[in-house]
Amino acid sequence: MAVGPDEAGEPPYLRIAAALRSRIESGALRPGDRVPSTRQVVRDFGVAMATAGRALAVLRDEGLVVTRPGSGTVVRTRGGPARRRAPDRELGTGRIVATAMALADAEGLDAVSMRRLAAELGVAPMSLYRHVAGRDALELLLVRAVFRARPLPDAGPPGWRAKLELVCRLQWRAYRAHPWLAELISMTRPVLLPEAMAHTEWTLNALDGLGLSAAERAREALTLAALVRGLAASAAAELRAERETGQGNDQWWNTLQDELDALMRSGRFPMLAGLPEDAVRDLDGLLEHALARHLDGLEMRLARGGGGTNGTPVR
Known part of the structure; x- marks a missing residue:
């Protein structure tokens, strides 16, 4: 109907x-x-x-x-006893953020309404506003908490490549642990949070002294962050689709199996037909492949040398 x-x-x-x-x-x-x-x-x-x-x-x-x-x-x-209403004095920003993060991890960012959060904490909704200005402010606190929990080492491993691998993998682990994080990170309108900015600063330090121009260093730092965030956004979109439909990735592919088999048997896509199924579904493997190929290219650029130190971009 x-x-x-x-x-x-x-x-x-x-x-x-x-x-x-x-x-x-x-x-x-x-x-x-x-x-x-x-x-x-x-x-x-x-x-x-x-x-x-x-x-x-x-x-x-x-x-x-x-x-x-x-x-x-x-x-x-x-089941179980009804949730008691907690006195306001038991509330604090840390407890609110921890509860919001657990809720977002379990059910997605859309589940974190102020009303739902108040219910989880057992407090009146208006009590939350004494500690957090609103949903937007809470999202910033969530991002800060994620990055604060994953500090970068002062020096890091020797070599620029190992340093860049470290920061990218650390960010990837953060996205995988908190899929909603990709929704709150923007490459064009970045949030000005010290904990997140420290990652960019650390990346720029790893690129310093390599003979790259300031413009190249900036683009490199942004490109690496975008590479990691882009794959993380794909993972987040898959999880959202699974939550909304109740259908996992394998189940979704199964619904397309007959159509997919027919297309592969048609002879129109011989290269696609020869691909291993897991090649496009292993996001961790895709991240490692993309990172390795990108850093290979940067290594060749550095071996070629020439220009860059005067601020003029190398074409």
């Missing part, structure tokens, strides 16, 4: 959320049961994928459901 705005003008996604909420409250969907995926909601209610996603997001914000990688979206288990 197709769902459109009702006579009162209520948006379709709220009506879908209400229908699913009713099934949970009536016991038709019990704790631990899978709720319909976004694709199932699209089929059942005749709405767009974005509308289905918003409906499920409402239930997540209300704490009725939780999305678990590999299991899809399920009705939240409500």
